Amino acid sequence: MGILEVKNVGKRFGGLQALNKVELDVKENTCHAIIGPNGAGKSTLLNCFVGKLMPDTGSVMFDGQSVLGRTPYEINQMGISRVFQTPEIFGDLSVLENMMIPIFAKRDGAFRMHAFENMFAEKEIVEHAEHMLEDMNMADKREMHAASMSRGDKRRLEIGMCLSQEPRLLLLDEPTAGMARADTNNTIDLLKQIKDERDITIAIIEHDMHVVFSLADRITVLAQGTPLVEDDPENIKGHPKVREAYLGETAAA
Amino acid sequence: MLGLNKKDTTLFLIVIGMAMLAPFILNPFPEGSSLAQMFNAGYPDLMQRFVIFGILVIGFNILFGLTGYLSFGHAAFLGIGSYSAVWMFKLVGMNVLPAILLSMIVSGVFALLIGYVSLRRSGIYFSILTLAIAQMCYNLAYSVLGNPSSNFNLTNGETGLQLSLNDPRILGSATTDGALPVTNLFGAAMRSSYQWEAGSWLFTFNVGYYFSAIIMLISFYISIRIFRSPFGMMLRAVKSNQQRMNYTGLNTRPYVLAAFVISGIYAGLAGGLLSSMDPLAGAERMHWTASGEIVIMAILGGVGTLIGPVVGAGFNEYFKNILSKINDDILHTWLSFLPDGLENLLVGFLHYFVGKGWHLTLGIMFMLVIIFLPGGLVQGGQRIAKLFSRKKDGQATPPATQTPAE
Structure with a gap:
């Protein structure tokens, strides 16, 4: 089946x-x-x-x-994760933040009001995101503005974001x-x-x-x-x- | 400090410093001089407006700056907060804390309802919905719910809701001399001030100002925390790409609704504070031009930045104040060095830009900022800072950007 x-x-x-x-x-x-x-x-x-x-x-x-x-x-x-024909990423955010969002979504579900923690204080999420970036060969781009990357890099990032959710x-x-x-x-x-x-x-x-x-x-x-x-x-x-x-x-x- | 990173801590400390020393900073000219009359802004009424509108725009920025949802009806929450606070003064007592608390709760409930309805749409349709609902609130307050002869007179219409001697005030505050009681914080009257004369300078320290300033600082701190939180990141993600959010397993609607309610509560808090400073609430606070002014202040300062809203609110209030103070007589004294004919001509021209024409000048300033600094005054500050740091770098290292054209 x-x-x-x-x-x-x-x-x-x-x-x-x-x-x-x-x-x-x-x-x-x-x-x-x-x-x-x-x-x-x-x-x-x-x-x-x-x-x-x-x-x-x-x-x-x-x-x-x-x-x-x-x-x-x-x-x-x-x-089910989906990769789009034109890469759909969070252009205004940094590459690392792009990678963190799906991991948050996987852990916390569709909505969670965590308005008082610092987003980078969530060690396991940041580490997971960094690990994914290394897997995608883009660890050096972590602070970059996602919109400023090449089409190929955006695609890599998008695939990485989907994979981070396993x-x-x-x-x-x-x-x-x-x-x-x-x-x-x-x-x-x-x-x-x-x-x-x-x-x-x-x-x-x-x-x-x-x-x-x-x-x-x-x-x-x-x-x-x-x-x-x-x-x-x-x-x-x-x-x-x-x-x-x-x-x-x-x-x- | 307080869970902030180094950069944010510095910013926060600067804002604390500015807020606490505002009576000095805003009064740079000696009392009685002509410059003081014009440019000094260190009197309680204006300083209170600086911080209260700061709170309002900080809250607005959480919605507009982070999620990109442009609410064109935020003044409704300001008005709702104002009315709630005045009712608290009328029914319960003159302490400002319960009044402000009620303002926040009532405007939060309204924000939840209005947000639930208007967030069914995004973009321009959301803006129009919020605008329409806010105008509806204005008209309700102005006429429907404010008929002085009816039994259910919630807003007292055109006159505005005000205190009267036969209000119940269950916590009591009997006035011995038959005058209206004053708003206070456990006895410290909001309008009481301490004046300090230093040479020819006169500095005013007002209880109401410091109370509002402390609340502004708390609001500012909360806003920094929200900006740096996972929740804030999600809100920025909403602005950036809703499609990706949905396909990443996130439901965007509750995120935006939460931001809307938070910013509504901020606006209600500002309204409650306005009433606490001067217990009179009128419907004009909810008018759509007031909502527009909030948008203008946010854009002027810099949307989506931490400090932008405070800068924008301060800039707007300050220039509104001095521009409306300038009249033809003052223009004549300023331009008296010119030949008479030219002086009259110039005064006649400038007449349209000052006094009652202050809107015109502020409008031009707004246009200039939008055209040359789309990121607001904060961007202007950043450019200046960059200019200085580049000069410093330039001395140390030769410019590395000179690559031959391809």
Whole structure:
């Protein structure tokens, strides 16, 4: 049984059937990629997992519990962390503070009024955050203004923030979109390392085939809101249906 | 000290020093000189306003500076605090402590209700909601709840709520001479002052001022603690990226609501203090222009900085005071060195900027600050400090920034 089970999910926006009878089964401690051409419904599907969108039909179960109808913060507290297409970090805060917030959230829950302690007096949280920064190779940037970092560093920080909560499922929405080649390769290395070193399930949406085939254990191809094929990477590469949907008629010919 | 780091301790000590020595600092010119009439600000009424509006803006800054939620109706809490305190003086007794306590509680409850409703929206919609609710409070206070002929006259409308001799005052404070009792702290009257003549200087030490100043210092200390706490960090995170907060497992709504209530309590405290200094509460304190002034003071000083609100409140009150004191006669004496025609022309022009026209000058100052110092007067101070430290560095090391253009 998978950690994330998606059954018969459908979502309609006006006249557009964005998702139609989507079935997905993400096994624990694997990296599952969801690929597909533009407009296939990948991001819509991801938004259904995190409480941003409510599907019209179907169910989304995480570890045996439904996530539907819950708010994003509740879903996060269940153990799902999400990395966005454009890095979403706290730009006005320092890198260390960015890293401390998710750790506070993990320890104290959705709201706690700790208005009288000094934030840096919480030794175990500061140490945990520093440790995470070292893991992400950004210990030297701890005092930096997060908004002033490069795209690649922001991405690293965002991934680090998600990992600091020790989520069971990490959702990545095109983590290398708009990145230079070097940054992309760094991100791939980082994700590989995460996959190897941690007990974590990763679900990734990606355009870049290089990224997908370097990371994924299992691939689902989505086209026009419907899953086309689900298989291992080797089989996906040569699959005629996939080539047709994804790479276009000429490539298939 | 007191759980503050070194930098904050220094800042806090400076503010303590300034507050305690204010009667000296604000009275730099000898009594009776023409400069003293104009620029001395060391009299109780004005000094009290400095610290009380300081409290108000410190509280406002906890909401606006940290979370970025711009409340355009904060004067409502000031007014609610004022009315609560006066009612306490009327019903219970003339001690200021219970009055201030009630001000804080009542405005806190109102802040909870108003915040719960208006925080359903953010950005401009939140501002408009708070503005509308505050105007509603103003109108309620001005007419609906203040009809002197009705049985339920809560605010006494246009005249304002004031003390009278036949108020019940259950803790008693019988006046022997038929005069109204005065507000006091366990017997020390708020309006009593000690005057010290040193040469031609006259310094006034007022009980009400020192009481307000101590409360301001406590408020300032609490605000520093909040700024440096995990809670304060969460509030800054709300301002920075709410989306990330939600996806990090944090519920932003209670954080902002808590900030709103805290800042409402601060405003209520300021209102209670205003009434304690002068037990008269009018609806004009809740008018939307009063709310606007709070925003202006915060931005003038520097939003999101610790000391900014105090600086902004002081700056605004000080210039409001001296600008409104200048009249045409004073302008004529100042410009008497000019030829008559030119003098009259210039006085005629400046006439619009002083006296009743003080709004115009303050508006121009506000614009200049916004354009050249978007971070407020605090940013100006920082720039000056930087300028000096760079000069010092420049002597020690050659500038390292001269890299060839790429």
